[in-house]
Amino acid sequence: MLVGYDPTWPEQFERIARQIRALGDADWTIEHIGSTAIPGMRAKPIIDVAVRIRDLDDFEIHSQALQGGGWRRGSAVRSHPVMILEADGIRSAIAHFFVEGEWDAVHQRLLRDWLRSHPDDADRYSHAKCDAVAAAARGASTYNAAKTPVIQEIVDRARAARGLPSVPVYDK
Template sequence: MPTREQIVSLAESPPPPGESPWVGGATPRAHVEVVEADPAWPQWFEGLAARIRDALGFRAIQVEHVGSTAVPGLPAKPVIDVDLTVADPGDEAAYVPALESAGFHLRVREPWWWEHRVLRAEGPSCNLHVFGFDSPEPVRHRIFRDWLRAHPDERARYAATKQQAAADATARGEHTMQYNARKEQVVREIYHRAFVATGLLPG
């Protein structure tokens, strides 16, 4: 399990020199579109989760709906973010072929960052993030999601930040990674307040 210090650390984990996280010619999603919240998004997740569990069985230790589409009323890119916990994300043979047979395709490999992998699917559009049980990232994702669900003021602030970041990114022809960078400061501020409220950081 991750430690308290690991959970509250938001340090960047860039690729080592000469390394790229992208697999098979994949690149960041090029079109940044933030749309109004769709009440169908939880059902989209349930369909994706069923595909994942059917493909992996007990190898899917945890499957969680995270990100903005998991927060009712929050505008978001219409892409469902899913956190999948497996025993060993580095052992791709244990889960990637089964997920590929279910329509998910490996696009990101980051062994230097908690052995993180990303698989993408369409119909609906999905980013499937794969972590091990020792990674702090799924814990952070759940804290952030639940904090926004419970605090309308924070949800409104984040919504305004996302919409402005998307407008600026679109105007400049930027991709999703640059869009994420535009809202990073506000995300960090929200995380800090959530960490204090949960007792992970002193008030």
């Protein structure tokens, strides 16, 4: 379910980032990603964050403490570790952990930056998200799969603008 932009999402992100740093590593770089990071965009009310870790061992060292703080490993994502925060069965946050060497090319970060500076693409993506909700409701596709073609196109442009090659964005 998509909801209208909530101006408290940046504050929610800050609280989540503080919690992750307290449970994990105080030096981790943590950024707000996903649709809740795009001012004015409709979104699922789930705060997505990108966490820069040194390597996968860095994640493993801290994953137990994160689990103790209510985070659980989850997601069908194959390219990087993901942890989910839920309360009473309602997902409130998703943390994506990326190793330092991949950080500058993380497509979730590139998409966020592109949408913040290209309002026409942000509008196009917002419409694609609404269409994806409808497709999922009809059983024609999953929400993520239905919006992927538009994400791929936008990320390809964002990557090209930085001199990076195209890579598949769907990794489930």
